[in-house]
Amino acid sequence: MNTTSPAIELKGISKAFGPVQANKDISIRVMPGTIHGIIGENGAGKSTLMSILYGFYKADKGEIFISGTKAEIPDSQAAISAGIGMVFQHFKLVENFTVLENIILGAEGGWSLTTSLAKARKSLIELAAEYELNIDPEALIEEIGVGMQQRVEILKALYRQADILILDEPTGVLTPPEADQLFRILGRLREEGKTIILITHKLREIMDITDTVSVMRRGEMTATVKTADTSPEELAELMVGRKVLLRVDKAPAKPGKVVLDIQNLRVVDEQGVERLKGIDLQVRAGEVVGIAGVAGNGQSELLEVLGGYADGKGTVLLNGEPIDLTGKNSDGQSRRARGIAHVPEDRQREGLIMDFMAWENTAFGYHHDDAYRAGILMDNAAIRQDTEEKMERFDVRPPDPRLSAKNFSGGNQQKIVLAREIERNPDLLLIGQPTRGVDIGAIEFIHQKIVALRDQGKAILLVSVELEEILALSDRVAVMFDGHIMGERMPNDTDEKELGLLMAGVGS
Amino acid sequence: MDVMPKWAEVILVPLISLLLAAFLSALIILAIGEDPIAAAKLMFEGAVGSVRGWGYTLYYATNFMFTGLAVSVAFHARMFNIGGEGQAVLGGLGVALVCLYVPWPHWSIALVAATAMAAAFGAFWAAIPAYLQAKRGSHIVITTIMFNYIAAAVLIYLLNEFLKPAGAADPSSARFAAHLDLPTLNSVLNGMGIKASKDDSVNVTFLIAIASCVAVWVLMWKTRLGYEIRAFGHSGSAARYAGINPTKIIMVSMIISGALAGMMGINVVMGEAERLVLNSVEGAGFIGIAVALMGRNHPFGVFLAAILFGFLYQGGAELDFWTSIPRELIVVIQALVILFTGALDHMVRMPLERVFLAFRKGGV
């Protein structure tokens, strides 16, 4: 029998946020010196579970054991004392502090900052040597890249002598080479006897690095298996609860004339950083062009400038006619008038007003439309009528135009946006992260709607960080890295590995 | 998720806040050695117990409707306009200039011009901070506070240097021509055959205030501009996506806000004092904040809250006159209302939400 007790054992953890049950009776054992993966879809409850372990939330029910002893973790301080460190998906760093200041924050070891900083500088050098985590201690966080910032988060945990390290979706913002480097570091930590919990929704990462893996679905733990004994297909099925359609059924595209013609497009953001560095891209009628890339490489700016809310330089032709990239006629209203519809990447911050009712959201961006006006006033009754019809066609539940947007599920919110944008019969549809935070059923529906629109001969520009989605939907794939288009591929002639290299900026 | 039904949101929450404020005020009155029940009685008798009392209550309410609407229109665009006081000062100045320097044949024509001037002056005073917010990112709360002080300095300067009749000691302008007096509502009522005493307080401006409530309601919920203002106020990022111009919304909402605050000047300058005096605004700009919060930014709510504050104001004046409780009690009540309906909203709301949640779970 194995006499060592698990590094971590959770027994019967439950947690609800209001009416939403995020974790339901979850139990899990993680042996010391292993890498344990937790996989599940967005919203499956992985992050909640780990935040409970880190004392960020309090569980409604359940027990936690650290190295065989029952532990109370009411706050993060207790978790840190118990030897747990966590690297959150969104880093918890003070942007205008130095690396060193961030590392000592909360673990200063004395009231005098001068002394603490000197001491920390010394141990940082030792840690860096031990785990090959080189970093400039005096650099400001806002001046270093995300890969480095993540390194700071890992060092923060190690500086607090964490034996157990939790990483929440650590590769979401990394390029494939950066991710490989992270995995080498994690391997190194495992050799040193650290226990690592890796939360991810990417099957490849689980297969590559973990020793054991737990699968979560809708707040429940569905299985825990040895990684060596399973396959990606089996895990995928456990994750979603049935066979997934990785391919969308669609006929070959029949591309027509060029609808969108982008020539040498540049965008400089408010901080003066050039985010698009000369983009050339064409989208034809009747095709879906997918933009692949790690988040933050200019895809958002591309959608923003085309959608009319960022200024750009260069030439963009729509059906052969230029569109304004700056000035009065470059706003969202002008874009809509020209036949450009836009499903934005973030429906909660951009696509919808969460406090507005569904019918008010249906007019959003089109509120100057003649169909929605009665003299100088808005024709609210007509908008409500229109909303009711749209809700029926897009199977929005509940079909109540007077319900606030915030009271719909993610999938139904996205359908409200989609109905508004698609049914305008646009020449060009810009669509970003169409299925982020959307349940499986709605994903299929949304994918079918996109393909149907393509088959009507519309041009579609799709941005997604989900490579699978890009490959499933696109008729042509363009890869963006650091504000450039690294190359274009046909989905049938490429694979995730080649695209991954392009996404990392390794040119063809 | 919405936990509470709408009626609880719009009626119960403000009502509980008001009761809390009233309860604390009662404690304060007790603490300074007076009888809160007697004080409340006195306030009721003084404010709504006679036609004269009603006249003053509604006169004050007129002011608060304008300033309350002003604050609420800005709130809808997520602008906190603390500058109602200064905008009202400027509005009053506009009214005085119109009435002093143009020989109007009749009060009604003068009223139209005075309204336009009051709105224009108030709007101008709000437009500068709005422009700085929209174009330079200068925080509108700080700039509007500064503009209150600058307006006060401008008023003193103009009264002393230009508007004061030669030889007068008071820093106030000459009286307007007698035929420019606005008819009080009493005379209007008498004209309609309803018997009312001839008291000089609530005047036709009250009707303009009610019309403004209706106009703001139509604007906010029935027009595209109002839709854009509300959308911008709820989510600046979404408004940007929809092609709603933030500069335009900030400017327009603040200009409307300033114009409404400025229109208060008609009531106090043309309706009551019939000349420009130093302290005509008397904090009404600030009371607008309490009125807007209490009225949940809805014109009908503002209408009711303005009458409530009109009652408090007139009642407070009675207290000041008959007891040792100074007028400042009203400032305290106003502070408590702002505290409970604004800043401590969650404190009032959280236990209520829990009740409704339990009710819902038990019920379904």
Next chain:
Amino acid sequence: MDYMTLLQVLDTTVRLAIPLLLACLAGLFSERAGIFDIGLEGKMLAAAFLSAAVAATSGSVWVGLLAGIGASVALSLIHGLASITFRGNQLISGVAINFLAAGMTVLIAQSWFQQGGRTPSLTGAARFNPLTLPFADSISEVPVIGPAYSELISGHALVVYIAFAIVPLSWWVLYRTRFGLRLRAVGENPAAVDTAGISVVGLRYAAVIICGVLCGIAGAYLSTALQAGFIKDMSAGRGFIALAALIFAKWRPWHAMYACLLFGLFQALELRPDIIERLIGIRVQSQLLSALPYIMTVVILAGLGGKAIPPRAGGEPYVKER
């Protein structure tokens, strides 16, 4: 302008800058921790009243000072309750506190002293009296330095010297101690502080209490050192000028002192319009001078003089993200 007049103006500048400086540093601690505070004015006013009232009753300015600090801290705690515990709107809470102070001071003053909302005049030990520094008399005859020492540096109330000492102290606390690091961090990214196992709520309450203490001293100075007693609304917008100075200083202690001295100079000149007339040959309206700090603030806020970037988490209540 002769040298003595200059010294007199500077002396007045110092006296008038002190309440601004204390309130400004008060705001600095609060805003650096991410809690906006437009209630400085009210806290100062409440402290001015209670310190004068208690000093008048007890005969001791020190007891008065403590009472004043108590009043100011009590209002700070209300602000903390609203903006930290109940995550309310910090600006609205500040407005409420200003009115609460404006109303309560007169209400209590009237019921306590029956002098129309004033306190009795303070004399003797009930006031902070001017201190004469060592050798002030003996070297006053030395040219240039002598008068500067005896007129400008010597002869202020103790609070004045304390206020100037708080400037380097604040700098040291903010930039050289663990508490300062955490305070600055919680104003920039409270989630970083929370996940590091430090209480965001505790830090922010500590900040608003420090703010209350400093505002309390500022208020006590107004009624027991600058003036001899409380009168209605005696803070007269100083809390807002301090706020302006804080923005001008971009939330840094030494710069806060320079800004407050500058605004103090404007107020000093407002009292001496004759000097300006002699200097520039035009009679400037005193109203214009009194409006000058406000106009300056607007000009600064308009970004003419470098962009002022407030602490990033300022004004936003901290809610753990889901």
